[in-house]
Amino acid sequence: MAKNFEISNNIRRLRFFANAMTQQELAEKAGVSRQTIIAVEAGKYSPSLELAFRIADAFGVKIGEVFDYQVKGDS
Amino acid sequence: MAKNFEISNNIRRLRFFANAMTQQELAEKAGVSRQTIIAVEAGKYSPSLELAFRIADAFGVKIGEVFDYQVKGDS
DNA sequence: ACTAAATGTAAAGTTTATTTTACATATTTT
DNA sequence: AAAATATGTAAAATAAACTTTACATTTAGT
Numbered sequence: 001m002a003k004n005f006e007i008s009n010n011i012r013r014l015r016f017f018a019n020a021m022t023q024q025e026l027a028e029k030a031g032v033s034r035q036t037i038i039a040v041e042a043g044k045y046s047p048s049l050e051l052a053f054r055i056a057d058a059f060g061v062k063i064g065e066v067f068d069y070q071v072k073g074d075s
Numbered sequence: 076m077a078k079n080f081e082i083s084n085n086i087r088r089l090r091f092f093a094n095a096m097t098q099q100e101l102a103e104k105a106g107v108s109r110q111t112i113i114a115v116e117a118g119k120y121s122p123s124l125e126l127a128f129r130i131a132d133a134f135g136v137k138i139g140e141v142f143d144y145q146v147k148g149d150s
Numbered sequence: 151a152c153t154a155a156a157t158g159t160a161a162a163g164t165t166t167a168t169t170t171t172a173c174a175t176a177t178t179t180t
Numbered sequence: 181a182a183a184a185t186a187t188g189t190a191a192a193a194t195a196a197a198c199t200t201t202a203c204a205t206t207t208a209g210t
Contacts, residue, residue: 005125005128005129007124007125007128022185022186022187023186023187024185024186024187032168032169033168033169033170034187035168035169035170036167036168036169038187038188038189039167039168040167042188045166045167045168046123046124046125046166046167047123047124047167047168048121048122048123048124048167048168048196048197049082049121049122049123049124049126049127049142050080050082050121051124051167051168052124052127053080053082053142053144054080057144057146062139063138063139063144064137064138064139067124067128069128069132069138071132097155097156097157098156098157099155099156099157107198107199108198108199108200109157110198110199110200111197111198111199113157113158113159114197114198115197117158120196120197120198121197122197122198123166123167123197123198126197126198
């Protein structure tokens with residue numbers, strides 16, 4: 001009954017579309033440390049909703065264009 | 076330069092639209108405790124992106140229909 | 151009015167996100 | 181090839197999300 005999920009992201013892609021924005025620049029725009037960007041971009045953990053919104057905002061896109069949510073199937 | 080944000084949500088509204096879904100039911104569907112739903116619904120803190128997605132999923136809507144992100148202005 | 155179900159508050163404890171620092175490797179520029 | 185910039189890894193410390201338990205209040209049903 002409990003579902004399985006996976007969240008993926010397009011941060012790397014978006015950074016390159018956005019004039020090769022650097023991790024450092026993105027971190028500053030989003031107001032977090034570079035480490036956090038690295039970790040989120042690498043999918044090591046999923047960010048807070050707040051950070052997710054700020055990252056989307058930094059790229060000028062909607063949150064759904066940055067993060068993808070896939071239901072993997074029932075348990 | 077650093078922006079000010081606010082995240083609001085429509086959980087209560089959505090719960091009533093969704094056949095008066097109870098906090099308990101939502102908690103179960105989203106796989107978290109009832110306390111967490113109460114806190115998020117009341118805006119006491121913003122959830123993880125993962126939970127945000129699961130809540131949206133529980134209502135069958137997109138994340139943007141549950142959570143609203145407003146830039147309040149520059150600092 | 152009584153009972154049950156739903157919502158709320160609070161506080162201590164655990165887990166996960168985020169920061170900070172420091173260093174290693176890769177990529178670009180000159 | 182040297183220097184500078186960008187990316188990566190790691191680990192300890194802090195902050196924030198989430199759980200659990202327990203009780204108080206409000207709302208709905210009979």
